[in-house]
Amino acid sequence: DGGITQSPKYLFRKEGQNVTLSCEQNLNHDAMYWYRQDPGQGLRLIYYSQIVNDFQKGDIAEGYSVSREKKESFPLTVTSAQKNPTAFYLCASSPGRGYNSPLHFGNGTRLTVT
Amino acid sequence: AQSVAQPEDQVNVAEGNPLTVKCTYSVSGNPYLFWYVQYPNRGLQFLLKYITGDNLVKGSYGFEAEFNKSQTSFHLKKPSALVSDSALYFCAVRASYNTDKLIFGTGTRLQVFP
Numbered sequence: 001d002g003g004i005t006q007s008p009k010y011l012f013r014k015e016g017q018n019v020t021l022s023c024e025q026n027l028n029h030d031a032m033y034w035y036r037q038d039p040g041q042g043l044r045l046i047y048y049s050q051i052v053n054d055f056q057k058g059d060i061a062e063g064y065s066v067s068r069e070k071k072e073s074f075p076l077t078v079t080s081a082q083k084n085p086t087a088f089y090l091c092a093s094s095p096g097r098g099y100n101s102p103l104h105f106g107n108g109t110r111l112t113v114t
Numbered sequence: 115a116q117s118v119a120q121p122e123d124q125v126n127v128a129e130g131n132p133l134t135v136k137c138t139y140s141v142s143g144n145p146y147l148f149w150y151v152q153y154p155n156r157g158l159q160f161l162l163k164y165i166t167g168d169n170l171v172k173g174s175y176g177f178e179a180e181f182n183k184s185q186t187s188f189h190l191k192k193p194s195a196l197v198s199d200s201a202l203y204f205c206a207v208r209a210s211y212n213t214d215k216l217i218f219g220t221g222t223r224l225q226v227f228p
Contacts, residue, residue, distance in 0.1 A: 004157075009155075031213075031215075035218075040123070040220060042204065042218045042219055043218040045217075048213075050213065090158065092157075094214035095214070100163070100208075100214075102148060102160035103158075103160070103214060103216055104160075105150075105158045107156050107157045108155070108157050
């Protein structure tokens with residue numbers, strides 16, 4: 001079955017360490033997205049990419065970085081510059097620009113930084 | 115800028131009763147609206163969308179939503195609630211005409227009591 005795989009499901013890191021969250025899709029979608037979810041705040045967009053080798057900042061990009069070297073992969077690095085990294089991170093994909101298609105989501109990675 | 119508001123943090127309903135989860139939006143141009151559901155520690159699942167046409171949109175699991183342009187609302191409804199409908203529900207609006215990027219509301223927790 002086609003879908004989005006996020007790994008790992010749970011991730012624990014010490015403060016000051018960078019950590020990379022994996023997101024892979026086999027839906028042949030052009031666009032991919034990273035959202036952060038915090039209780040009571042809904043989902044906030046971190047970065048998105050509409051095509052390979054190109055990506056744009058979302059609303060809360062500070063302290064994060066991404067790459068899009070392959071169509072199926074969009075890893076997110078949470079750097080030590082991110083002041084409050086503990087959150088639930090969701091990756092999503094869609095066919096592309098303006099097709100009115102819903103986003104398809106992975107099952108998320110819960111990151112805890114202590 | 116596009117935005118959505120979900121005025122209720124939680125909605126409680128008895129099993130078998132009708133349910134409504136409220137959403138209002140603010141957009142420039144035509145609204146493209148979506149509802150998603152999230153179960154604990156999982157990603158979001160698409161329920162339904164409004165792009166154009168009939169104001170009553172039918173979706174998955176017996177859910178429907180009513181688009182009201184004059185009230186800028188897109189409320190989610192179900193005629194008869196199930197305990198298994200208990201989850202977190204998000205309303206979303208597409209950010210702009212040339213992208214599938216979504217802006218999400220803060221979510222409403224639906225609790226259905228037996």
